[in-house]
Amino acid sequence: MELERFCNTMPTGEECPVAYASRTLAPAEKKYSQIEKEGLALIFGVKKFHQYLWGRKFKMVTDHKPLLTLFGEHKSLPTMAAARIQRWAIILSAYDYHIEYCPSEKHSNADGLSRVPLPDTTDVGTAAVSENIHALIAEHFEQAPLNADQVARVTRRDKVLSKVLKYVMEGWSMDVDESLKAYHSRRNELSAERGCVLWGTRVIIPDRLRKFVLKEVHVGHPGIVKMKALTRKYVWWPKVDADLEQVSRACESCQMEQKAPRQVPLQHWEFPGQSWKRLHIDFAGPFQGHTFMILVDAYSKWLEVFKMSSLTSQATITRLRRLFAAYGLPEHIVTDNGTQFTSVEFKNFIQQNGILHSTSAPGHPATNGLAERSVTSGSFP
Numbered sequence: 495m496e497l498e499r500f501c502n503t504m505p506t507g508e509e510c511p512v513a514y515a516s517r518t519l520a521p522a523e524k525k526y527s528q529i530e531k532e533g534l535a536l537i538f539g540v541k542k543f544h545q546y547l548w549g550r551k552f553k554m555v556t557d558h559k560p561l562l563t564l565f566g567e568h569k570s571l572p573t574m575a576a577a578r579i580q581r582w583a584i585i586l587s588a589y590d591y592h593i594e595y596c597p598s599e600k601h602s603n604a605d606g607l608s609r610v611p612l613p614d615t616t617d618v619g620t621a622a623v624s625e626n627i628h629a630l631i632a633e634h635f636e637q638a639p640l641n642a643d644q645v646a647r648v649t650r651r652d653k654v655l656s657k658v659l660k661y662v663m664e665g666w667s668m669d670v671d672e673s674l675k676a677y678h679s680r681r682n683e684l685s686a687e688r689g690c691v692l693w694g695t696r697v698i699i700p701d702r703l704r705k706f707v708l709k710e711v712h713v714g715h716p717g718i719v720k721m722k723a724l725t726r727k728y729v730w731w732p733k734v735d736a737d738l739e740q741v742s743r744a745c746e747s748c749q750m751e752q753k754a755p756r757q758v759p760l761q762h763w764e765f766p767g768q769s770w771k772r773l774h775i776d777f778a779g780p781f782q783g784h785t786f787m788i789l790v791d792a793y794s795k796w797l798e799v800f801k802m803s804s805l806t807s808q809a810t811i812t813r814l815r816r817l818f819a820a821y822g823l824p825e826h827i828v829t830d831n832g833t834q835f836t837s838v839e840f841k842n843f844i845q846q847n848g849i850l851h852s853t854s855a856p857g858h859p860a861t862n863g864l865a866e867r868s869v870t871s872g873s874f875p
C-alpha cells in the first residue's frame with residue numbers, strides 16, 4: 495500500500511516530514527478496486543494522524559486524480575459511488591481539509607518506504623465481518639433468480655465487461671475503445687464486488703444475462719414506469735432504459751397498464767362529528783328520462799334525492815337553497831367538477847352562505863366517494 499507521509503510546511507515553503515506510515519493490504523482489501531485502494535490509503539492516513547489533524551486545517555496530496563472528484567472538500571456526497579467510498583466521504587466530512595492532485599513523478603519522494611511495507615496492521619475484524627456478510631447474503635439469496643456467482647462467471651467471459659472489471663481493479667487507461675465509453679464515463683463510480691462490476695449499488699449485468707433480467711422484471715406486466723423503477727434499484731447496463739422500453743412497447747398487457755388512469759390516493763374525509771356538517775353532492779341519471787341530484791350527509795349517511803328538471807347552476811342553487819332553509823346550512827360541501835358547481839354563480843352562492851366547497855380532482859370521481867357510491871351502488875330509487 496502506498497506510503498502516507500505527514501509533513502509540516504515550514505515558513506520557507508519547505509516540507510518537513512513529521513511521520514511516515516504504511517501497511518500492507520488485508521486480504522479483503524486486496525480485492526478492492528483501484529480507486530478504493532487509493533481512497534483507503536487516504537483514509538488510513540487521516541485515521542493514523544487523527545490526533546494531529548482533528549480540528550485543524552490540513553492539506554491532502556494524492557496522485558490519484560479521481561479522488562478529487564469524490565472527496566473534494568466542497569463536494570456533496572458522491573451518491574453514485576460505491577458504498578465504501580460514500581462511507582469514507584462521510585468520515586472525511588468531519589475534517590477541515592483541502593485536497594490536491596500531484597502527479598506521481600513529483601509525488602515520488604514519499605515512495606521510499608512503500609517498498610518495505612510494514613506488516614498488516616488492520617484490525618482482523620474487517621475481513622471476518624466481510625466474509626460473514628457474504629455468507630449471509632448467499633444464504634438469503636439462495637432462491638434469487640440470479641446470484642453473484644452467476645453474474646461473476648458471465649462477467650469474466652464477457653468481452654467488454656471483463657475489460658471493465660480489469661480496469662476497475664487496476665486503473666483505467668487514458669483512451670478506451672467505443673464499446674467501453676459508457677463505462678469509462680462512469681469510471682469514478684464503478685467498483686467491484688465478488689467478481690461483479692457495480693455502478694453505485696447497481697450490479698452491471700453482462701450482455702448474455704440481460705435478456706433474462708428483462709424477462710424477470712417484466713413478470714406481471716408492471717408497465718414501463720414500474721419496470722424502470724425496479725431496475726434502477728438493482729441492475730444497470732448501457733441503454734438499459736431503451737431495452738426496457740422495447741420490451742414494454744412490444745407487450746400489449748404493459749401498454750394497457752400504461753393507459754389505465756393513474757391511481758390517486760383515495761381521499762379520506764375526516765369524520766364530521768355531527769350531522770349536516772359536511773354534505774357530498776352529485777348528479778345521477780338520466781334514469782327513466784330523469785336526472786337526480788343526490789345529497790349525502792357525511793355523518794348520518796342521510797340521503798336526499800331530488801328529481802331535477804334542469805342541471806344549470808341556477809336550478810342547483812334553487813334546490814339547495816330550499817333544502818338549507820329547511821335543515822340549516824352545512825359547513826362544507828363536496829362535489830365533482832361539473833359546470834353547475836364551478837360557475838361564478840355557484841361560487842357566489844357558496845361564498846355568501848359561508849360554506850366551504852371542495853371539488854374532486856378532475857377525472858377522479860373517487861374523491862367524492864360518498865355521493866358516488868350512492869349513485870353507483872343503486873342505493874337511490
Ligand SMILES: [Zn+2]
Pocket residue numbers: 712714715716717742745746747748749
Ligand atoms: Zn408486459
